[in-house]
Amino acid sequence: MKPVTLQDIADQLGISVTTVSKALKDYPDVSAKTKALVKELATTLNYKPNAFAVNLRTKESKTVGLIIPVIVHHFFSNVIKGIIAEAEAKGYLVIILQSNERYDMEKKHLDLLMNQRVDGIMISLANDTVDFKHLNDVIAADKPMIMFDKIAKTVNCSKVIIDDRQAAYDATQHLIDIGCQRIAHFRGSLLPQNSIDRFLGYRKALRDNDIPYDASLVYICECDDLSFEEGQNNARQLLLDHNDVDGIFINTDLVAIGAISEFNKQGIKIPEQISIVGFSNWFMSSIISPSLTTIDQPGLEMGRSVFKQLYKEIQQLKRDEKVDYQQIVLPTQLIQRDSTLKVK
């Protein structure tokens, strides 16, 4: 019924708690005989150290926190998987909270994790987070924190990201390479940094290739639960607005798939009339028809990398070393499929 404690073992063996504790942790100053006795009784009684007491003493919880905008999302759920896998390997548990893309939730959850005294925090920002005080508070409290994917550039901590700008540049350049001249862009909402960066990459590619930038070719979608419909709508609107577009770089695969379905419905040939490049390499992209050329965004790898960096900083802090913040940029890759013409 009641969980068994060191005291229980000590009583049964007629020795002190001290010796029991040391026996279980293989201290050199306890005899082999008593060690064996203690360990045996501990397993038969199924002794489990009380985590609270251990934490209180040692001041570490072997627990880390994760704050993420959405869970039901291909990329983020892969990140979660990567983090949990790596954390488990190091004996850490992960507490997950979801901000639902809302700043006030994000702040509240950060507070919860600090109260819980997790050993470190991993966070990807909500779309509407513009004030970073809550993040700087964490850093001021000397709590290791890693930001990933959706980051705040001005906050001074380690970050794991992809080079959104370069990836978008590559995507756009690919469209140009296969001969596209009027290239539209379906971008994400205005605030988040990666949506901005992808737009900038798109524009830079145009400029580097002496293709004039035309703001009327840029369409915005919020990329929430209705991404697919947004893709359809934007595609429909695009056809009404312009008749000379021959390529589109789209912020997210799901939006791209919506666009493709609309073009299919309207009899627009892909890639002959319009070539399309998506972003994220969602597994459906290889499955739909035509399959979608896209940028591979390595969620699992990012998760692993995030926890590894956090772990490194936790260790550094424990050893009173200077923690050195890293900016880790994971490579992305253009995956060419049937939604873009083959390079000549």
Next chain:
Amino acid sequence: MKPVTLQDIADQLGISVTTVSKALKDYPDVSAKTKALVKELATTLNYKPNAFAVNLRTKESKTVGLIIPVIVHHFFSNVIKGIIAEAEAKGYLVIILQSNERYDMEKKHLDLLMNQRVDGIMISLANDTVDFKHLNDVIAADKPMIMFDKIAKTVNCSKVIIDDRQAAYDATQHLIDIGCQRIAHFRGSLLPQNSIDRFLGYRKALRDNDIPYDASLVYICECDDLSFEEGQNNARQLLLDHNDVDGIFINTDLVAIGAISEFNKQGIKIPEQISIVGFSNWFMSSIISPSLTTIDQPGLEMGRSVFKQLYKEIQQLKRDEKVDYQQIVLPTQLIQRDSTLKVK
């Protein structure tokens, strides 16, 4: 730097820790004046109670554990979302672990959560779990535990499920209602209970309608990461094996979508030649062409329900009441779309 404690506040105010503690918790035996003083200093010092110490004293962690076969999965990530939302509302944090459909991981993680002394556990079983000792151990330790979706019927605890058998029956009956006579079934792997139940529901519907059961019409797929391809392969094989099949009930939407893509490719008209019903109501089902008739499996609702039941049992345990185990069956619903003929 160092987190502020009750002692710090007491020292600065020249009073005792006892009074500080009581003031913060609004005990009646501390004057309004000191209460105000304490609370003010607490907020200016940004005092946060040390969770370890509180837990050690009160013996509850305000933390619950979740063990789930896979995270990157539409249904399960919705369950997670539901659980976290409900837990947060009650002030609980959720530790998530992933068994990767493996029994040994499941067992290890259960152990981790017990060591961590979470207040309760929610679990959906791995496919290859056939021994239930680890689960009974949890119950024997009087730790509240809820099983959901993939459950062990013989383990004595609360469960939240859908009626897989009835849902499968409804799906098959729908095919019969629209005139199908040779109905195939793509089932999941042999072990998990819900895969079995869906098969049984399929068979019962046939029997109740005097349609002979033909084992050669049942195809198995493991429903892992390659579900889509399995759907394609099964569809291809089915066309080779039989030329008279006019309806298929498929264990999972993703497999069904694979099958549809294969039928599309081979020029089989859906629903005119073959009607198809899927399972789970993945959001892509409404998006593909033809859209997929399916059974709605309410993941978010299940998550909420799971935590609510867990919370109830935690409260009952705390009040030394008898915890009464519930078997909660959530309703499913057939969603008719374009992959099945309209009812005449």
Next chain:
DNA sequence: TTTTTTACCGAAAACGTTTTCGAAAACACC
């Protein structure tokens, strides 16, 4: 004034560990 009540405060134990430090016991050596 004395007694009783009320209001307010604090000492101390407890939760279960970890770790320091000193002491006892056992052994070795001369």
Next chain:
DNA sequence: GGTGTTTTCGAAAACGTTTTCGGTAAAAAA
């Protein structure tokens, strides 16, 4: 048998909180 060394053990403090219980002072009643 004395001295020094090694081995083995345990007392005690500490981590930060909660809660019981008793005590003092002021207010109310006598």
